[in-house]
Amino acid sequence: MITNSPLQTDLYQLTMAAAYWQAATAEQESVFHLFFRRLPFKGGYAIAAGLEPALEWLESFRFGTAELDYLAGLKTKAATPLFKEEFLGYLGDLRLKLDIDAVPEGELVFAHEPVLRVQGPILHAQLAETALLNILNFQTLVATKAARVCHAAARSPVVEFGYRRAQGPDGGYSASRAAWIGGCTGTSNVLAGQRFGIPVLGTHAHSWVMSFDDELEAFERYAEAMPDNSTLLVDTYDTLKGVDHAITVARKLREKGHELNGIRLDSGDLAWLSQQARAKLDAAGFPDVKVVASNDLDEHIIESLRHQGARIDTWGVGTNLVTAADQPALGGVYKLAALRKADGSWQPRIKLSEQTAKSSIPGRLQVRRFESEGMLVGDAIYDVDRSISGEVEIVDPSDPIRRKKIAAGTVYKDVLQPAMKAGARVFAPEPLAAARERCQAALAKLHPGILRLANPHSYPAGLEQGLYQERERLLASFR
Ligand SMILES: Nc1ncnc2c1ncn2[C@@H]1O[C@H](COP(=O)(O)OP(=O)(O)OP(=O)(O)O)[C@@H](O)[C@H]1O
Ligand SMILES: O=P(O)(O)OC[C@H]1O[C@H](OP(=O)(O)OP(=O)(O)O)[C@H](O)[C@@H]1O
């Protein structure tokens, strides 16, 4: 795995840092927000993930001798040093003094809402941008994909099998973590098991069967070695004969006081084969032997298989989950939203765009999430420096005609929680299971129409009316 380094950044962050330092604006107090503009997978929600590794990165931020020596060796086209020695001395002493307010891991997040609010000296906030985006974009994407896959599987377990096809060692490692937050039951990735406490699960490969002259012998030898942990892969030659061989082994195991765990299907028509396999296992007296299926599964195939009446108990999902194959990047951005003036007040900053919806949201933002009768009813992005109370009107920044009024007195919580103050953690790292539970609890509060995979209802998340007007005013001032 990559060890944390302050060089996990784009060169322009360091050249800007040098320029802030030279311009004597490095200490200018600023606020940035990390957010995305569109929900991934054309879905109705996203699941925030990656905060803990992001905090670890921020905490470990130090330029040591090796990093400074490397930067000292960088040259311009004119063969002069890119960075002044004095600036490198400044970097050597630099400790990030940022305040971080964040959406907790496993919590729901919607388009335009800050996943993180980063406040502190602008040079510090700038040096954190690239690593924060890298960590949060990917883990949020995979946690969301996992939540979709698990939703398709209804209550049956989904095991993440993706490490071999993930985007490199670190991609696979982060993906196992995020997939568990999003709802997977376990992973085949042993390192993720050790580091994060995720249950490790698995069957065996085709190579095991191919290493013997016949399949029955292969199954018998495996069951001898793993009498209480055998799920036999039955599709190497002829799947239904493979099921018969597995039943023979299940009988022998039972004679010795053990039970076969399951069989795995990895090719062919998984709906039909699972029904045939279930019928054979039940008829032979093995109703508790599970049918596991794998083979390029994703949420859409799983949903289709369930509608076809497939008798699959456990789903093994690799490639499409850990690579988020249908949308390989989230597109989260990190935008400056406010600067503190000499008198202590905050001055909003906005990035303009041709499309109003793509212009950034100014201010120091928080998200108020409203709930009625146990279900979420809407999110209002508001500026913490403008109080909101009474009836709240939410305006969709992509389509201002879409508005929703939330009655005064509706139950709410503010979603962003303090995570760091002046570079120090506010809370001890939580067990990963807490994020997973938070995710399950949050999804249970979403209307089924929003959870739907295809063409979901859109959850009312947008700008609180006062913030919307302030943004319009700022936009108009530039026109
Ligand atoms: N009943 C089904 N309905 C929808 N999709 C299915 C069904 N059964 C299998 N699939 C999916 O179809 C895709 C391709 O399966 P296909 O049968 O073409 O290849 P395969 O069985 O892997 O072939 P091979 O023997 O070469 O491994 C996989 O993504 C698989 O999950
Ligand atoms: O299809 P995915 O969702 O990515 O799930 C993981 C796949 O990896 C394994 O295949 P592989 O051919 O690598 O090894 P095997 O010989 O054990 O089947 C396994 O059998 C699954 O098909």
Ligand SMILES: O=C(O)c1cccnc1
């Ligand atoms: O244990 C398994 O069955 C497994 C593990 C990784 C990839 N495919 C399958």
